[in-house]
Amino acid sequence: MxxxxxxxxxxxxxxxxxxxxxxxxxxxxxxxxxxxxxxxxxxxxxxxxxxxxxGHRHPKVVQAVKDQLDRVMHTCQTVMPYEGYVKVAEKLSQLTPVRGHGKVMLANSGAEALENAVKVARAATGRDNVICFTGGYHGRTFMTMAMNGKVAPYATDFGSMPGNVFRAPYPVPYHGVSEEDALRGLRMTLKTDANPHNTAAVVLEPVLGEGGFYAASPSFLKAVREICDEHGMLMIVDEVQSGFGRTGKLFAIEHSGVEPDIITMAKSMADGMPISAVVGTDKVMDASGGNSLGGTYTGSPVSCAATLAVLEVFEEExxxxxxxxxxxxxxxxxxxxxxxxxxxxxxxxxxxxxxxxxxxxxxxxxxxxxxxxxxxxxxxxxxxxxxxxxxxxxxxxxxxxxxxxxxxxxxxxxxxxxxxxxxxxx
The missing domain is CATH 3.90.1150.10 (Aspartate Aminotransferase, domain 1)
Known part of the structure; x- marks a missing residue:
């Protein structure tokens, strides 16, 4: 046609x-x-x-997908696990700069990864609140729509959003928000809206994606890490768009030397196959009960095969x-x-x-x-x-x-x- x-x-x-x-x-x-x-x-x-x-249809990824199709397409990994899932988890644990030993759950999309990151943070801290930033973008599901720092077109027509989500200013000096302004705003949010004792996590992109490709400075990211530590909150870094080599590092947060508690990723992870991941410190990731994380298609065998091929391409090329x-x-x-x-x-x-x-x-x-x-x-x-x-x-x-x-x-x-x-x- x-x-x-x-x-x-x-x-x-x-x-x-x-x-x-x-x-x-x-x-x-x-x-x-x-x-x-x-x-x-x-x-x-x-x-x-x-x-x-x-790139579109990288030959190594295409071949890995074809080979996997000849073996197993789907079992649901919570029913019958397979090698690809645990191999991807092993690789991501080794490569992702979270604090301590990393553990992994796989999902289908960036939004789903962020949803699960919030679930994990709430389970690990016993707290409800989440603080996000102006200009941030985290997805189109209801929780992530509430987390986004931009209304149109993502949440315009969809009624009330989930609660316990609060906002702080993202540092964009070009538009009049200095690093000092942003940190002052974050502390004010903790003072006036989101009681630190009830706040599970601060969620941010090290480089705003949909928000305009503005990078947070290493000093700002270090300060956010310190504020999280001061109040026992988790630091969640959204690398869905900035991850997998876009910034010259595997993850943009590596430019700062900061180690978050949780990192989410998706997009270029599998060169077009649907997959995402939540990688976090083992104690954090193990906080929720058995069978509390997952889904029918999460970490499919075909997408896992593509991810492993992508990681090989990164090294070889x-x-x-x-x-x-x-x-x-x-x-x-x-x-x-x-x-x-x-x-x-x-x-x-x-x-x-x-x-x-x-x-x-x-x-x-x-x-x-x-x-x-x-x-x-x-x-x-x-x-x-x-x-x-x-x-x-x-x-x-x-x-x-x-x-x-x-x-x-x-x-x-x-x-x-x-x-x-x-x-x-x-």
Missing amino acids: NNAQLNELKQRYVASGAASPAGQFAERAENALIWDADGNRIIDFAGGIGVLNI KILEKSQALGDKLGERFAKWQQDFACVDNVRHLGAMAAFDVVADKAKHTPDAERTGALCKKAREKGLILLSCGLYGNTIRFLMPVTIEDDILQEGLDIIETCLKELSHA
């Missing part, structure tokens, strides 16, 4: 809240390229929203080094754009987790969401998938595969530059 025929079916049968606004349908993909149902070639700077750090190199290339091009275009400001990257802001006034840091949308639209028309994000909807984020070929990377960046020129003259 072609794009037009598929769009007609989409309009008739797909719920409008779940339907993509895009009019093209993926037919096949390879590394950083997608071909649609009409045969058009598209450069992918979105990576399935950060899921494809080693030096993915972390490639992420750093890609970030340097993006940073260099962004700096040029910031000089050349009045609408490009606040360029930034941590490894290949890179972004810039689109503004109406650089001196006032005035967000320009309309021009941001126009840039993404123009890029799509020229054959490039580009994503926006941020509390003000004016951040362009870059999540292309770390394995992208240099000529494809430059072609995509040239498209953006052409679009910026066109918008400057509009």
Whole structure:
């Protein structure tokens, strides 16, 4: 079927809240390229929203999935366990920088990982409250909608959210929230809203994902760790988007040297197969009773096989080094754009987790969401998938595969530059 025929079916049968606004349908993909149902070639700077750090259909992952399909597809690991689950747990325990010996539970999505992290924290502390941050994004289930630091479009139409979730400011100096302001706000939240004696955990992203790709400083993260220790609260770090090599480390928290009690992960963990994980200190992870964590499909054999293959690719192809190199290339091009275009400001990257802001006034840091949308639209028309994000909807984020070929990377960046020129003259 072609794009037009598929769009007609989409309009008739797909719920409008779940339907993509895009009019093209993926037919096949390879590394950083997608071909649609009409045969058009598209450069992918979105990576399935950060899921494809080693590219579409990496051969090693594809082969691991095929091999697993010839053995076992599903048993439900709580009914009949299998090697893949425990091997993934072993690897993640060894690689994840939590305090002490790590233990692991596998789930299906980032939101599910965050839900379980909160369950574990409440069981381990006997407390209810959770503190999250402005601009944070943790998922679309009810608990994670309550945890998100942005309302639209995630929680707009869905009524009351679960309670015992409180908010503190995330440090974004560009938008007037200094590290000192954020720490003062966190302490004030503990003073006025979330009694520390009733607070199980502080949950934060070391780099805001949906919130705009703003990185918390190592000193801020260390201060949060100290505040958690002072009050016996757990520190939960959400690495769903920033993890698995996006920032040049396996996990972004490693840039700070801070060891959380729990880390959640998903997205690029299995190169497109659905899986997530909660990794935490053994005493914390073992706090809840038997059969209290899990689900029908959690840690499926096929997704576990993909995860193990991804970890092999990281080592064999030096993915972390490639992420750093890609970030340097993006940073260099962004700096040029910031000089050349009045609408490009606040360029930034941590490894290949890179972004810039689109503004109406650089001196006032005035967000320009309309021009941001126009840039993404123009890029799509020229054959490039580009994503926006941020509390003000004016951040362009870059999540292309770390394995992208240099000529494809430059072609995509040239498209953006052409679009910026066109918008400057509009």
